[in-house]
Amino acid sequence: MSATAAAPIPSILLELQRTLQSVDEQQVDKLADHITEAGAIFVAGAGRSGLMMRAFAMRLMHLGLRSYVVGETVTPGIAAGDLLLIGSGSGETKGLVSMALKAQSMQANVAAITVVPESSIGKLASTLVHVPAATKEAGTTAASIQPMGSLFEQSMLLILDAVILRLMERTGQHANAMFGNHANLE
Template sequence: MSIRNFTQQIISELMHNSQYIEDAELDEIIKSIRQAKHIFLAGAGRSGIGVQGFANRLMHLGFDISLVGEISSPHTKAGDLLIIASGSGETGSLVALATKAKAAKVNLAVITMDRTSTIARQADTVVMLPGVSPKLKHQGVDITSIQPMGSAFEQLCFLVYDAIVLALMDELGETSATMFERHADLE
């Protein structure tokens, strides 16, 4: 099969998987983002790379954000928000972060494939996106993928992050031009 055909199959999978997106869950995460004093974001592996892109766009929207583990990340306070991207919801380091955040009275949101995962059970807000992964214990929906491991989930995350940004732009009256004023100039 050609690369173009593989690409079209991936896009078809993502279109199919997007039907499982719950607007109410996304409305909740938007509400949490808007109410947060400071937003921390975390993820591991490819999910972590995607959440870094989301953090960047939230900063462009004017939110105070930090990536967990960065040297400039401040101390948490009650009323802050931690957003964790974890397909399985069971990654040890992220489970530990979730537990620590909850003990510090930080609101917790998770983007995951498993509503019953350890992180999801601690979360105030759960966004379930479908995907396939050998690490997944409790499949949320019955789907398949031609792609390896968690790729379908990770790709859908990135698209959903951008959709959240578009919704926030509408709510906040932001445009690409106003956001660009916050874009890095020391690159």
């Protein structure tokens, strides 16, 4: 058994540390700016990336922001001044590219979190956070001991949690106040 297989958590933590230290903090700040300025925030992603985006929409709701997950039955239409935030490792998922184009046609802003800034979604985004991680697609430059896009997905969740901390600071909100927006019918 390899040392990595015997102790995967320290190896995963090292990968996350290496990846997150390479993320441009100015890009993260710019994303927080766009969220603050948006009328409503729509999030989208496919597969596990989509799950990370759903978690982010929940935290935005806890902050009292109008946030929606694209594809849910209660999600309204996007409008001018709104923000569509897409999480996509490859930046080439066809359905997500179509969403970005539609959002732009409605004069909404598009932001992206991706491994590939020069991807179709990356080129459509006015705000981009580049995550130098491996994706499930072959040919990405970053190596990972983890399968498929795990490193990207984990990194994206932590980056989005950092955005929440920035938004909490900007709005003067604390976790106790946010708990007032937590689901209570469970």
